[in-house]
Amino acid sequence: MNHVAQSRRDVLRGLAWISPWAIGFLVFLAAPILLSLWYSLTDYTLIERPVWLGLANYRELFADSTFITAVRNTLLFSTLYAAASTVLSLALALLLEQRLRGSALVRAIVFLPTTVPIVSACVTWMWLFNPDFGLINSALHVTGIDGPNWLGDRDWALPSLALMSLWVVGGPLLVCSAALRDVPGTLYEAASLDGVSTIGRFHHITLPMISPALFFNTVMAVIWSVQLFAPPLIMTPRGMEDATTTCSLFIYTNAFFYGRMGYACAAAWLQIAATIALVCTVLALGRKFIYYRAG
Amino acid sequence: MPTVYPPTPPITRRVALAALTTAAASIALWPRKPRSLASTPRGRVIIDYWEKWTGEEAAAIQRVVDLFNASQSRTWVRRTPVSDIKTKAMVAIAGGDPPDVVGLFSFNIPLLAESGAAMALDELATPDTPPSATPYKPAVQRLLSYNGRVWAGVSSCYTLALYYNRSLFRNAGLNPDNPPRTISEFDAASEQLTLQTPTGDIERAGFLHNVPLWWPYFWPTVFGGSLYDHKNAQATIASQKGIDAYAWIQGYPNRLGREATARFATTYARAFHQADDPFFTGRAAMVVQGPWIASFIARQKPDLDYAATPVPVADLLYQADAPLGLVEADVLIIPRGCRHPQEAYDFVRFTQRQDMLELLASLHGKSSPLLNVSPSFTAQHTNRYVSVHDAITASPRADILPQTRVWQQYSDLTISAFQAIWDGADVKSTLQTTEYRAQSLIDHAVALRARRALLKGSGA
Numbered sequence: 001m002n003h004v005a006q007s008r009r010d011v012l013r014g015l016a017w018i019s020p021w022a023i024g025f026l027v028f029l030a031a032p033i034l035l036s037l038w039y040s041l042t043d044y045t046l047i048e049r050p051v052w053l054g055l056a057n058y059r060e061l062f063a064d065s066t067f068i069t070a071v072r073n074t075l076l077f078s079t080l081y082a083a084a085s086t087v088l089s090l091a092l093a094l095l096l097e098q099r100l101r102g103s104a105l106v107r108a109i110v111f112l113p114t115t116v117p118i119v120s121a122c123v124t125w126m127w128l129f130n131p132d133f134g135l136i137n138s139a140l141h142v143t144g145i146d147g148p149n150w151l152g153d154r155d156w157a158l159p160s161l162a163l164m165s166l167w168v169v170g171g172p173l174l175v176c177s178a179a180l181r182d183v184p185g186t187l188y189e190a191a192s193l194d195g196v197s198t199i200g201r202f203h204h205i206t207l208p209m210i211s212p213a214l215f216f217n218t219v220m221a222v223i224w225s226v227q228l229f230a231p232p233l234i235m236t237p238r239g240m241e242d243a244t245t246t247c248s249l250f251i252y253t254n255a256f257f258y259g260r261m262g263y264a265c266a267a268a269w270l271q272i273a274a275t276i277a278l279v280c281t282v283l284a285l286g287r288k289f290i291y292y293r294a295g
Numbered sequence: 296m297p298t299v300y301p302p303t304p305p306i307t308r309r310v311a312l313a314a315l316t317t318a319a320a321s322i323a324l325w326p327r328k329p330r331s332l333a334s335t336p337r338g339r340v341i342i343d344y345w346e347k348w349t350g351e352e353a354a355a356i357q358r359v360v361d362l363f364n365a366s367q368s369r370t371w372v373r374r375t376p377v378s379d380i381k382t383k384a385m386v387a388i389a390g391g392d393p394p395d396v397v398g399l400f401s402f403n404i405p406l407l408a409e410s411g412a413a414m415a416l417d418e419l420a421t422p423d424t425p426p427s428a429t430p431y432k433p434a435v436q437r438l439l440s441y442n443g444r445v446w447a448g449v450s451s452c453y454t455l456a457l458y459y460n461r462s463l464f465r466n467a468g469l470n471p472d473n474p475p476r477t478i479s480e481f482d483a484a485s486e487q488l489t490l491q492t493p494t495g496d497i498e499r500a501g502f503l504h505n506v507p508l509w510w511p512y513f514w515p516t517v518f519g520g521s522l523y524d525h526k527n528a529q530a531t532i533a534s535q536k537g538i539d540a541y542a543w544i545q546g547y548p549n550r551l552g553r554e555a556t557a558r559f560a561t562t563y564a565r566a567f568h569q570a571d572d573p574f575f576t577g578r579a580a581m582v583v584q585g586p587w588i589a590s591f592i593a594r595q596k597p598d599l600d601y602a603a604t605p606v607p608v609a610d611l612l613y614q615a616d617a618p619l620g621l622v623e624a625d626v627l628i629i630p631r632g633c634r635h636p637q638e639a640y641d642f643v644r645f646t647q648r649q650d651m652l653e654l655l656a657s658l659h660g661k662s663s664p665l666l667n668v669s670p671s672f673t674a675q676h677t678n679r680y681v682s683v684h685d686a687i688t689a690s691p692r693a694d695i696l697p698q699t700r701v702w703q704q705y706s707d708l709t710i711s712a713f714q715a716i717w718d719g720a721d722v723k724s725t726l727q728t729t730e731y732r733a734q735s736l737i738d739h740a741v742a743l744r745a746r747r748a749l750l751k752g753s754g755a
Contacts, residue, residue, distance in 0.1 A: 045406070132558065149557055152561030
């Protein structure tokens with residue numbers, strides 16, 4: 001009996017200790033998530049009581065050309081960013097693992113931009129992208145190339161944002177570096193004895209051995225990129241909204257600028273569903289291509 | 296087996312003393328009241344007033360607040376500068392804790408009025424205390440009213456005018472004392488003032504409609520068109536006058552080059568009112584701007600030789616004594632659910648006094664929203680071309696923005712339409728698509744409003 005009372009006390013004590021987090025989770029996360037599901041089925045303007053609409057918001061979204069554009073832009077950005085980020089982080093990690101002089105300093109420099117606040121980074125990149133005075137076009141001009149109007153051209157605006165987002169490649173780079181250091185040297189030695197070329201070793205040893213890390217980076221890049229919000233909000237000049245509107249920006253604009261909170265909640269739920277579907281697809285593909293070491 | 300916890304280390308005297316000292320110091324240093332209330336006289340009712348302005352514009356409205364606070368001993372207005380003010384005001388209203396007075400834009404009134412989030416001023420007025428003792432200019436009166444009721448006081452009003460560089464006019468062989476009045480004259484002047492390099496890059500723009508792209512919906516006005524039929528709740532941007540206006544706009548990139556004009560506009564997209572503003576640096580000879588630009592010129596480029604005139608209009612529409620223009624206003628709204636509505640109303644009434652409106656207008660470089668202005672107003676004004684803006688505001692042909700709750704969406708649609716037209720899209724079909732989409736939004740809002748009224752009527 002004493003034993004049971006003691007265990008119950010332990011449980012209660014445990015619950016008491018986690019209660020600040022649990023209450024915070026319920027009040028600030030779980031409840032708003034459930035409320036947003038309810039609001040997505042209503043006409044809700046924040047300052048009026050919600051009025052039940054059923055699935056009308058969802059039907060309207062599928063016919064809304066701005067939303068469709070936002071989805072298309074988000075997918076395009078996500079594809080560009082996930083691919084470029086994965087390849088670039090791997091390339092830089094391979095380079096930095098060559099034990100060249102100053103590689104530790106370069107690694108620190110590559111990681112440094114992740115500590116810069118996003119707004120500061122955006123303003124800096126707006127200057128870099130300036131078509132007349134920007135550093136990028138000035139450098140291109142020296143090489144005889146007439147640089148594009150990066151943010152002011154419909155065809156270049158979204159790729160420019162993807163290019164700018166690579167600025168924070170430091171995180172995936174560290175993951176790749178750690179994975180590369182974990183590849184057993186004996187495998188390379190055995191391959192060398194068998195006369196396998198450098199490219200062959202990369203293809204048959206390095207890539208399979210670090211594939212879980214690459215997969216992790218890809219999944220994180222997809223999840224991060226489908227939530228893209230601040231760069232298009234800050235960097236897109238007026239009139240270019242169609243070229244760079246993303247799902248998150250669409251949701252924000254409808255909720256707070258247009259006062260259509262119910263409609264925005266419906267878009268948010270579609271975004272969540274699409275993100276889950278996208279990640280599930282990546283996971284399914286991952287099962288086929290990822291090599292997990294036993295033990 | 297019950298869990299065995301290691302013995303808790305004893306609290307030493309030193310640790311206990313340090314903890315007690317820290318606690319005592321914290322209690323001693325803890326402020327007795329918020330810092331914002333430190334300078335508030337005791338016993339007064341505190342009115343929370345949110346306003347969007349910062350810098351010199353904020354200092355100007357603070358002078359009005361200070362004069363109100365000094366004028367009586369019952370109420371104290373505490374002004375808080377708030378960015379993205381409409382969003383925050385809506386969240387505060389939804390959360391049941393709005394400020395007593397909030398400074399918004401006149402186009403916010405329909406949404407707040409329809410949703411019952413704002414108090415109509417006639418709810419708070421008595422026959423002895425009307426919102427304003429002096430009448431407003433008709434366009435301003437229309438901006439403050441919705442569905443037959445007055446919902447706000449005005450803090451300032453503004454119109455757009457053509458600001459031009461007199462030196463560049465002279466250098467190009469144009470008479471700076473005889474600025475363009477019609478579209479034909481304007482196009483000719485713009486062409487003379489534009490300089491392009493042999494490769495087509497724009498060295499100096501005579502005029503470009505997207506420098507800056509702040510009012511893409513303005514242009515039908517100068518062709519006598521309108522964006523909205525208030526009587527029938529119809530979007531009208533694709534009327535013949537609207538088509539004429541945007542076809543005229545499209546002529547500019549067609550002549551000067553789409554790539555070159557887009558490049559020029561992007562280069563200066565974030566430079567306006569700064570030291571590298573293309574108008575201040577002489578890279579744009581003419582710009583359409585509000586009256587506030589005079590204050591920025593005084594600060595950034597005081598030696599700039601410039602003048603202002605009403606925006607040129609379609610040739611057959613020119614009337615010297617009745618310029619065409621669009622009037623917008625900054626307004627003071629009392630949110631429903633605020634703590635002190637009557638005191639808030641007293642403050643709004645104070646701001647509507649002629650001397651207060653003229654003080655604020657003068658410090659902001661704007662025209663007066665009142666029908667009559669005092670003789671000293673124009674003479675002592677900080678913007679020497681305020682009479683141009685005043686004439687547009689007072690003009691019988693002055694128009695106002697569409698009074699619909701979906702105006703912000705409609706406005707954003709006009710940005711996309713403007714850009715598409717600038718990029719070479721067919722004017723008529725682009726405007727028809729815009730009008731169709733805007734009308735869908737208007738109809739949707741009307742239908743939802745009817746549904747809400749029905750539910751309210753049935754008590755649901």
